[in-house]
Amino acid sequence: MTNFQTVYQRSFPVSPDGDPYVQNDLGLYTHNHPVPPADVATRRAYLVGSGIGSLIAAAYLVRDGQMPGENITILEELAVPGGAFDGSGDTEKGFIARGGREMGQHFECFWDIMKDIPALEMPAPYTVLDEFRITNENDPNRNPCRIINHQGHRRDAYRMGLNRKGQLAVLKLLFARESDTYYKSIEDWFDEDFLHSTFYTLWKTMFAFEQWQSLTEMKRYMHRFLQYMPGFSDLSCLRFSKYNQNDSFVVPLVRWLKDQGVVFRYDCLVHDLEMTITAHRKVVDAVLVRHGDGTEERIGVTDRDVVLVTNGSLTECTGYGDMDQAAPYNTDELAGWELWRNLAKKSAVFGRPDVFCADPDKTVWESISFNFIGADHPFLRKIKELTGNDPLSGRTVTGGIITVEDSSWCISLTMNRQPQFHGQPEDWGVAWAYGLYPFAVGDCVGKPMLECTGEEILKEYCYHFGLLDQFEEIRSRTKVRLATMPYITAFFMPRGKGDRPEVIPDGCVNLGFLGQFVETPDDCVFTTEGSARTAMMAVYGLLDLDRDVPPIWPAQYDIRALLASAKTLNNGTLPGGRLLARLLKGSYYEDILPS
Structure with missing residues (x-):
């Protein structure tokens, strides 16, 4: 048994058929300091x-x-750290972030490390977790306008609109073995009524799923976020950082790492690893680096060293645009996938990257950063009208995305607490938006989203928000930044066992994998927690640290979460609720029924 397997089984006991049992190792007893x-x-x-x-x-x-x-070196292809956790800009070009991650209380691995990273703004002893929690407890998240239609009219999103067949399909998916979902798509399982329900509209736009994508991952999401279903309609289940996530998480984390002496090297594309592979051992001997000027570098590695690889890239080939230029759809140079492809040639345990990156037309969407200038901006007034919140108050604004359900592009927009960026003027409102179907023809501009300039995309948004008659004023007082990302949902492509490598693949002595294209027990992708979990598992496994990796929060086994979710999926009425109420009335368990 390898060191990693010891840590894995300590944290996730495995049944004879290979499925992890859920074990509640979330108590303080497991928060020990491991012996290195x-x-x-x-x-x-x-x-x-x-x-x-x-x-x-x-x-x-x-x-x-x-x-x-000083023994730790981070090798980065770009000139700045953070990867997809980016955020930058100025008042000349406008501010931009390629995305933002919805966050929750039960990110066990992520908060485990952030509780020890000094806060961005608060003085010692406060940490990033302290700062995040104080922000959210003093300004609870709630989205009073989750869906609009008919050019800017808010509509109720509390009734999920699932018929009995749709509800049974959800139950069937929850009960199915994961192997029954391999290489199936969402539309293979659910019918058209389900795909046009309010529930699926909320689901696909909240998580950025498309119906031709992985049923396996949708099943994992349903188990993982079961406890959030009662908050889907107003996103009260979510938490958001005070600033963009680069400033809120990457900046303080990088600052702390540099204070510890960690070395950051930029302009370093790692394209391959030299390895010695035998029947039972796989050892990295060298890291091969290519620099921007074309020069090569070989970094020797011993079997007692540690090599941690982020395989694949969801933001690879990003094309940028602005008010006057469409963001190009680039798919040719997959530098960020070269390493994984080279490793996959060495052994089957390293997975099959082409399952995820071979069809960008199915994984692309476009993100938009709108910079609305002036406190009396018509779009800011519209957001206040829809949400009841002042966009420039410094508090929660939209509380998550507002989705336009009758948009052919399936567009959404969110405005988090302002300012989102350091250096952002106090009378600017910066919103993030995206379109899930960028090949569709726009309802107003009559072009596919991928062919549109920022001005044309702004016009489409004005149309759907009922502001087309004020477009000229809006155009003159708005800066738009675009980002087309061909592989942004590559991890959602239908998959099966072995397509993604394990965190520490079989036989690997000094190599681990990190990020969104790695197999972890029960957890799902496109979350900060998913990346944090792979990091914790890789480090603890390769160093054989005697500390448990916390399991997924066991909401799917919590009767309270199950009942509350059943009530939500049944349009606010708990199936069999009256009978349960009679049976439990006056008993110790009376209070478990959702109110």
Whole structure:
């Protein structure tokens, strides 16, 4: 049994058929300080990529592995850290973030490290977790306008609109073995009535699912976020950071890592690993780096060192546009996937990357950053009308996305607490938006989204928000930044066992995988928690640290969560609720029924 398997089974006991049991190891007893390897001071770590998974892995190496920071090197292709957790801009061009992640209370691995990272703005001893929690407890999230239609009219989103067949299909999916979903799509399982229901409209736009994508991942999401279903209609189940997520998480984490001596090297594309592979061992001997000027570098590695690879890239080939230029749809140079493809040629345990990156037409969408200038901007007034919240108050604005359900592009828009960026003027409102179906022809501009300039996309939004008659004023007082991402939902492509590598693949001595294209027990992708979990599992496994990786919060086994979700899916009426109420009346368990 490898060191990783020991840690894995300690945290996720495995049944004879291979399925992890859920074990509630979330108590303080498991929050011990592990004893590091005796030789940790002489070992080195090389982390490929500086996305959130790598940054958190480096933090675990320092905090729990007690590896000296100067022994840890992060190799990044770009000139800045953070990967998809980006955010930048100025008042000349406008501010931009390619995306934002919905967050919750039960991100066990992510909050485990963020509770020890000094806060961005608050003084010691406050941490990133303290700052995040204080923000959300003092300003609870709620979205009073989740769906609009008919050019800016708010509509109720509380009734899920699932017929009996749709409800039974959800139950059937929850009960199905995961292997029964391999290589199936969402539309293979659910009928057209389900795909046009309010529930699925909320679901697909909240998580960015498309109906031709993975049923396996949809099943994982349903189990993982079962406890959030009662809050889907107003997103009260979510939490958001004060600023954009680069400033709120990446900046303080990078600052702390540098204070520990961690080395950041940029302009370093790791394209392959030299490995010695035998029947029972797979050892990295060297990391091969290509620099922007074409020069090559070989970094030697011993079997006592650690190499952690972020395989694949959801933001690879991003094309940028603005008010006057459409964002190009680039699919030719897959530099961020070269390493994974090369590793996959060496052994089947490293997965099959082409399952995810071979069909960008099925994984692309376009994100938009709108910069609305002036407190009396018509779009800011419209957002206040729809939500009842002042966009420039510094408090929650939309509380998550507003989706236009009759948009051919399936557009959504969110405006989080303002300002979102340091340096953002106090009378600017910066909103993030995206279109799920970028090949569809726009309802107003009559062109596919991918062919549109920022001005044309702004016009389409004005049409759907009932502001087309004010377009000229809006255009003159708005800056638009565009980002087309061909592989943004590549991890949602239908898949099966073995398509993604394990965090520590079979036989690997000094190699682990991080990020969104890695197999983890029960957890799902497109979350900060997913990346954090792979980081924790990789570091604890390769260093053989005696500390449990916390399991997924066991909401799917909580009768209260099950009852509340059943009530939500049945349009606010609990199936069999009257009978249950009579049976439990006056008993100790009377209060478990959802109100």
